[in-house]
Amino acid sequence: MRYANDVSGREEEHEPSLASRLRLAVVRLNRRLRAQRTDSSVTLTQISALSCLYNWGPMTPGELAAKEGVQPPSMTRVIAALEEHGFASRRPHPTDGRQAIVEVTQAGRDFVRAEVCARERWLDRRLADLDEEEREVLSRAAEIIDRMAGQ
Amino acid sequence: MRYANDVSGREEEHEPSLASRLRLAVVRLNRRLRAQRTDSSVTLTQISALSCLYNWGPMTPGELAAKEGVQPPSMTRVIAALEEHGFASRRPHPTDGRQAIVEVTQAGRDFVRAEVCARERWLDRRLADLDEEEREVLSRAAEIIDRMAGQ
DNA sequence: GACACGTCGTTAGCATACCTCACGATCTGC
DNA sequence: GCAGATCGTGAGGTATGCTAACGACGTGTC
The missing domain is CATH 1.20.5 (Single alpha-helices involved in coiled-coils or other helix-helix interfaces)
Incomplete structure (x- = not known):
């Protein structure tokens, strides 16, 4: 099966840097994690955000984006998907009309406890x-x- | 700024599992790594595959896909992009007409040594x-x- | 109070990176 | 030889990020 070893002109072995090895490891594990499919249609990104809400409690979209390390527009779509699944809900901020509060619904809590563990x-x-x-x-x-x- | 703490009905603090923490760390670092842009038009996925060829020597597209943990069709496009950049080249397999051998070109070697470090x-x-x-x-x-x- | 300016969330449009399905070319076992 | 397996590829779809721009709202200054 392995062919590389039989080919002339092969590279010598290198000792990759820590940065290289860590990057490769992270990229690979990330791919594997995303490839794990449950039959539900909830994606890893959505689960990640939902877990964050579950663990930290209600917060604004901007705070959630900051916690997950993405830009606010990216989080908007994730929240919309979670809302569509019935796992999160938005309500207006009590004092600031610009902001909103996102929170986990009961269905979302059940999902985190069950499906996320499966995931x-x-x-x-x-x-x-x-x-x-x-x-x-x-x-x-x-x-x-x-x-x-x-x- | 932080609003979550002030909202009633907040979840209690959990102690996330190792799986949760590792997943979140990997997902986040992966996002950061992909967000790092050099002015070159070579993507992280392409660099990853090129590094693999550089470190392990020539191999078939299927082997490369397996090493990177992606499906063969995904690797086909990556190889095509690397070929277009002049960093890799395809040659026919000496004994099996179905397969091909992908190898790093001299330009590809130079690129790995220089740009990858920059990346x-x-x-x-x-x-x-x-x-x-x-x-x-x-x-x-x-x-x-x-x-x-x-x- | 009115206006300028900042902040927040969202929409729109784009790029990347995976996947599955399907197909043609080639190899292999009977 | 011929049926079935294997390999690479093309097509199409989905997910996940980004930036730019916009509208709604809050805030400070006069």
Whole structure:
């Protein structure tokens, strides 16, 4: 099956930089995560935003966009999709007419508890195959990465 | 600015699982990486595939797709773009008429050494802000993640 | 009070990056 | 030889980001 090794003119082995290895790892895992399909039509981006609302409570679209690290226009579409699914709802801001408050509905809460866990089953299985020390490394890495990406 | 804390009916704080935290970190860093634009018209996906060819040597489109974790049709377009840029070239497989061998051109090698580093400058800067122990954590995490995503 | 200016959310339009389905060319086992 | 598998590709669809521009609303200044 592997052909590369048999071809003359092959590159020598390199020692890729940490940046290269981390980038590749992140890009790949991201692809895998997106590829995990449940039969529901809710996408990873939507789940991510919904989880954020679930964990942090009601907030404005702008705050949600900031937390997820996307631009406000991108979040608008995500919120609209969640609203269409009946998992989130918008209500007017009590004092500022420009803003709105987005919150999780009861259906949204049920969905987070059930489907989101299902969605993360693939990753959970992978994590379960690791030993405790490796999970600890990933836990610390998640925190470091989040800090790097966060700002 | 923060409004969520003031709203009644707020969720209690949860302790997100490792899967949740890792997913969010990966999704976010991935967004940041893709948002980094160099003036060149080569995308992150193309760079990723080109780096793969550079590091592993010539291989068939199918093998490259498998290594990158995408479906063959997706890789076809990436290879076409790389070929158009003059960074990769296709030649017929010596024994199997169905397959082809994709390899990096000299221009592609030069590009990997120069532009890819430029592309990774943002990440490099972030990594430089960490201490040695944190970089070691990320280095180990990159290896673990790659193993999880790889298969 | 009126007007200028800032902020917030949204709409519109675009680019990228995946996917699945379908097809033609080629190889292989009987 | 011929049926079926395999490989690469074309077509079309969806998701996910972005920027630019706009309308609604709030705020400070006179």
